[in-house]
Amino acid sequence: MPGLPEGTYLALMSHSGSRGTGGEVAKHYSALARRLHPELPRALGHLAWLGLDTDEGREYWAAMELMGRYSAASHALIHAAVAGSLGLTPMRSIENHHNFAWREIHDGREVIVHRKGATPAGRDVYGIIPGTMVDPAFVVEGLGNPMSLCSAAHGAGRVMSRKEALARFRRSDLEHVLKERGVRLLSGGLDEVPMAYKDIREVMAAQADLVRIRGTFLPRIVKMAK
Numbered sequence: 001m002p003g004l005p006e007g008t009y010l011a012l013m014s015h016s017g018s019r020g021t022g023g024e025v026a027k028h029y030s031a032l033a034r035r036l037h038p039e040l041p042r043a044l045g046h047l048a049w050l051g052l053d054t055d056e057g058r059e060y061w062a063a064m065e066l067m068g069r070y071s072a073a074s075h076a077l078i079h080a081a082v083a084g085s086l087g088l089t090p091m092r093s094i095e096n097h098h099n100f101a102w103r104e105i106h107d108g109r110e111v112i113v114h115r116k117g118a119t120p121a122g123r124d125v126y127g128i129i130p131g132t133m134v135d136p137a138f139v140v141e142g143l144g145n146p147m148s149l150c151s152a153a154h155g156a157g158r159v160m161s162r163k164e165a166l167a168r169f170r171r172s173d174l175e176h177v178l179k180e181r182g183v184r185l186l187s188g189g190l191d192e193v194p195m196a197y198k199d200i201r202e203v204m205a206a207q208a209d210l211v212r213i214r215g216t217f218l219p220r221i222v223k224m225a226k
């Protein structure tokens with residue numbers, strides 16, 4: 001990574017969004033879009049839109065951006081609090097917005113790129129691609145591939161839903177894999193067991209034309225929301 005010699009470092013990775021607030025904003029403006037497009041058949045109501053040349057559309061865009069800054073600020077506070085309590089000063093920080101929309105130029109046109117389950121991977125843009133609670137997460141450098149609109153996969157991705165994971169696995173399955181991989185889990189539900197995700201190494205190999213791996217995190221202590 002620029003400004004950081006090759007070596008072994010202690011890293012803190014936090015991963016969350018606006019914890020529901022952004023979803024409420026989206027719900028509010030989606031309902032407004034539906035009301036403003038009564039001509040749409042009921043079954044297509046969820047495709048209603050707000051033009052960015054309208055007051056409502058501009059307001060939605062500003063509210064969405066605010067939610068992005070709110071999420072980033074939450075991460076900054078978490079990192080400052082943990083670093084402060086350890087008496088450490090971070091040498092390098094990476095903030096990686098994802099599951100978000102951006103106004104960008106592609107092929108000479110200004111477009112809105114909505115990366116859902118995807119993360120920005122523009123040339124020289126640094127990001128993080130997580131695996132699971134026992135598998136590596138990667139610091140990546142985007143290659144700016146126009147074929148993916150300068151995007152990469154956000155994470156390993158699931159092989160089963162949260163509901164299926166809850167039904168299939170027991171606490172003892174999770175404890176077994178944590179012990180085997182030397183990871184201490186402070187809290188976490190069975191819906192996020194490592195077996196519910198794809199193999200992150202295969203996912204990284206499949207997107208070698210989108211990002212270059214510049215660092216690897218090996219999880220040691222993990223805390224999930226619940």
Ligand SMILES: Nc1nc2c(ncn2[C@@H]2O[C@H](COP(=O)(O)O)[C@@H](O)[C@H]2O)c(=O)[nH]1
Nearest residue numbers: 130131132133137154155156157158192197
């Ligand atoms: N480092 C960790 N990564 C994890 C963990 N559980 C899931 N994941 C990865 O995150 C994405 C999910 O992202 P989301 O924004 O959709 O919630 C998923 O694809 C996994 O690769 C974990 O405990 N630690």
Ligand SMILES: [Mn+2]
Nearest residue numbers: 015098099154
């Ligand atoms: Mn995420």
